[in-house]
Amino acid sequence: MTGIDVETIRKDFPILAREVHGKPLVYLDSANSAQKPQAVIDAEADFYARHYANVSRAVHTLGSEATNAFESARDTVAAFLNAPSRDEIVFTANITAALNLLAYAFSNATTFLGAERFRIGAGDEIVVTEMEHHSNIVPWQLLAQRTGATLRWIPLTEDGRLVESAIDDVITDRAKIVSVVHQSNALGTINPVERIVARAKAVGAYSIIDAAQSAPHLPLDVQALGADFVAFTGHKLYGPSGVGVLWGRYDLLKDLPPFLGGGEMIETVTMEGSTYAEPPHRFEAGTPMIAQAVALGTAVDYVTGIGKDAIRAHEHELTAAALEGLRSIPDLRIIGPAHNVERGATISFVVPGVHPHDVAQLLDEQGIAVRAGHHCARPVCVRYGVPATTRASFGIYNTLDEVDALVAGVRKVKEVFA
Incomplete structure (x- = not known):
């Protein structure tokens, strides 16, 4: 990873220590609302x-x-x-x-x-x-x-x-x-x-x-x-x-x-x-x-205190890994820039034949929190001919292991709906 000490940062966010459905929480919904460090609380x-x-x-x-x-x-x-x-x-x-x-x-x-x-x-x-x-x-x-x-x-x-x-x-x-x-x-x-x-x-x-x-x-x-x-x-x-x-x-x-x-x-x-x-x-x-x-x-x-340049570099690395992993899943469609150039740490995608809400629900059962819907940007969905998308978004507390968990989770969703 980049110069950010992610494990130390994660300890600042108490909610990241909890479990969801008996699995460690993987929070990938920061574009919706980010979690709060203890100092802010x-x-x-x-x-x-x-x-x-x-x-x-x-x-x-x-x-x-x-x-x-x-x-x-x-x-x-x-x-x-x-x-x-x-x-x-x-x-x-x-x-x-x-x-x-x-x-x-x-x-x-x-x-x-x-x-x-x-x-x-x-x-x-x-x-x-x-x-x-x-x-x-x-x-x-x-x-x-x-x-x-x-x-x-x-x-x-x-x-x-x-x-x-x-x-x-x-x-x-x-x-x-x-x-x-x-x-x-x-x-x-x-x-x-x-x-x-x-x-x-x-x-x-x-x-x-x-x-x-x-x-x-x-x-x-x-x-x-x-x-x-x-x-x-x-x-x-x-x-x-x-x-x-x-x-x-x-x-x-x-x-x-x-x-x-x-x-x-x-x-x-x-x-x-x-x-x-x-x-x-x-x-x-x-x-x-x-x-x-x-x-x-x-x-x-x-x-x-962490530094915007360091944050940008860290999230750029996460996004690159997520794009590569998601592109490796057959038939998955990324809605938005497919390459990590002039793009932020937010990725919307569609799994053919599976409604985005079903994708999000099955990921939640694996402890992975993402958002599904039109993300208060319905004209985007209309433009690309989809009713909704599943969206994963990263923050300063996310890790490459969590990116791997997302990719593996989406693969499992495809298997369930195969």
Whole structure:
């Protein structure tokens, strides 16, 4: 294996010590939700046990401790993303909430004074790709319906990559928003986001990157990416569920209309009207996900301590072994890039004659946890003519022995259904 000490890392994750159906757990569903190291579990529990209070509202000791911990997590996330300012980090419930925040903020710009540059309407276009998660399709469909804009998408090749020649054809000077996934949750494909962002910039469109799958696995530098907005979610980054992050350029956030109204996001309130706080608080109405944000900061520190380059190398090796092993199974079809180039540690496949749910169930009986379904990316399944796929996805705690267990498990499934 690569330089990562996997056996030591595995000891940090208590759930990996358990058994399923009398067999050691082989957890291959990190693209769905990653497991949590003890440090993250302890951080959330300790906050509730010793420091809990609401943030930015009290001058007592617990209130100060809670606020400091919450804002310290914001600093940690800003450093993780190489953000120019901590005030560009908005905490949300998850990446779905972050993308919906943007979509509704754009529609609120129709009547919001000073937000003229965000206004979108008939004749404007919103661009996504055919491989997007539903969270990066449905909010933009709804925005198009509210405003009269048109939704367009960059199509896919047979091997699960974007049709590169279509990038310039689809992103035209009518584009107002270009929102694309960095790494596909269904295909594993790593997209040429720098090129897409550059094209969006050239036509004057706002660029948004869905980094839910790339944040745990790839170096993520928002300044290098050059996008206007980047979002990710905590539970895939070995952090808690219930917390996500929206990063945006400050010059955009300061003019972007709010999405939710309520406490904390205001500057002044009268019965006649209100003015709004500066970013990021403008977009954090109500009591935020305090303990979850604190624990997310711990998860970021954990991942940073291991090193993104080391993580990438480790998972690249796992993916190469899994692709080789799965390709050796007669008739098995990989949905997505068949070779380990510009792809992440996620592999979707179909066993002919066996429904993906049956594959997943029989693998579970062997202690192997994978996901089956359309993975909230149904247009991908439609594109490749399959009702669903079985998906194995790897993380920092997986081993080559577990890859071997997956391949052997799929072979056994074929034998059962032969």
